[in-house]
Amino acid sequence: MAELLEGKKAADKIIAEVSEAVKREKCNLILAVVLVGDDKASELYVKKKEEACLKAGIASIKRILPADTQEEKLLSMIRGLNENPLVGAILVQVPLPEHISEKRVMREISPQKDVDCFHPENTAKLYEGDFELAPCTPRGIMDLIGEYGISLEGKHVVIVGRSNAVGKPLALMMLAKNATVTVAHSKTKNLAEHTKMADILVCAVGKRNLITADMVKEGVIVIDAGIVREGGKVYGDVEFEGVSKKASRITPVPGGVGPMTIAGLMKNTLILYERKKKWI
């Protein structure tokens, strides 16, 4: 039976560290969270982020806009937050309604306040191997791996999913730690052939039971970043019961990558503050 990689515990530890730094440096961190529409999952994420802020000693301000908000109105609100010297970090909860261009919105957020690390000025640094600021989920996954003393050197990591929020940045981060990295996705043929090769398997798709026990090798480490809501419950991409019997270590869902993403957000808020201090 696999050892659990307890994201919740590791996240609490990181949030406590952020909180200590906030007290020590007497810094006044404000995270602005913008929510467009009334998607239930998004509302839940935002609530969790606010709770984490409270624990971390970060003030959060929330801006809620109706689902039919015009793009220009959202952009103008972002510009206002960019110019507000009290606001250190800006998060626009995704997904946005279809009539709004996510790309345009993400480019509008000042790179100095871009807590999700989606702005080109920040993603260029990821490409160059500078991960001081990194998207919250891959940052959280790397921290979880670090917390459990798992070395990536020479390991074969298979990542299922190639999004800009998870798969792509994580591949770059793990390559930089000397892992051999395979990125698979919806167009991959014979997914099982690839997943079976993994020393460390990361899934970030959002498809329940995508990974079953026959698709992994004995002793694999499994990181499940998938989130699927069904009937009031949350599932990952991995069929936990079966896979956990073969894996050496596995993240639970919930309580694995999810809390680590939130901890990553807290860390990023602090990092943006410290960066700014260097400039002043």
Add this chain to the structure above:
Amino acid sequence: MAELLEGKKAADKIIAEVSEAVKREKCNLILAVVLVGDDKASELYVKKKEEACLKAGIASIKRILPADTQEEKLLSMIRGLNENPLVGAILVQVPLPEHISEKRVMREISPQKDVDCFHPENTAKLYEGDFELAPCTPRGIMDLIGEYGISLEGKHVVIVGRSNAVGKPLALMMLAKNATVTVAHSKTKNLAEHTKMADILVCAVGKRNLITADMVKEGVIVIDAGIVREGGKVYGDVEFEGVSKKASRITPVPGGVGPMTIAGLMKNTLILYERKKKWI
């Protein structure tokens, strides 16, 4: 016996296309090439680039600086080229002498004239999946694959090498074409285990005989971007005689990826010109 992927022929075709576009649009393309020091290999590359410019109808101007040039002098020369409205594209031949920061130099070149696609403003676009401008070697490899009608969809591509000039951008470009991509490198354990899985194997290391026949599967397509000079001859990463007996298709060295890189440079010079036109 493998079919040869004749980079030389494909490159000649691309250069002829650039030349036609130059004539048709009556454009006045000037590529500035900066060479620091007297490295023989670099001098040879620069000579080949000048020859290609001649064929493509692109004017090239060359600036040669001694090996002990101060970084500030090089940066100031680049600033001059940035400001010169006649110069459409700037290439600084690498490697630079050790006392000069390649990173700083590459950031100094205006992103509008960054023909090698090394500036953060341009690499951020690669990360986002916009490959209009791409580093010359991966662009050349993609063009060669396209020229031979090789589909990447669902193929397993194994790339050996993770440089910013080849491995990393190529991985992103191939992912975007729906290949499943593995990136291996100097720290990969059991390299042969990975290379044997490849439908398409790309090597960009610079180590003669790194890949031998026992490391590839029957029918593999091999793209050799390695360049090793020994005793006045040029070799790739692949032990050609043995591997070509198992491969279905293979690039020769010389005459494979090398000429495609130069063709990529010609294409990038034209692309920068066309981008500028859109802005004027």
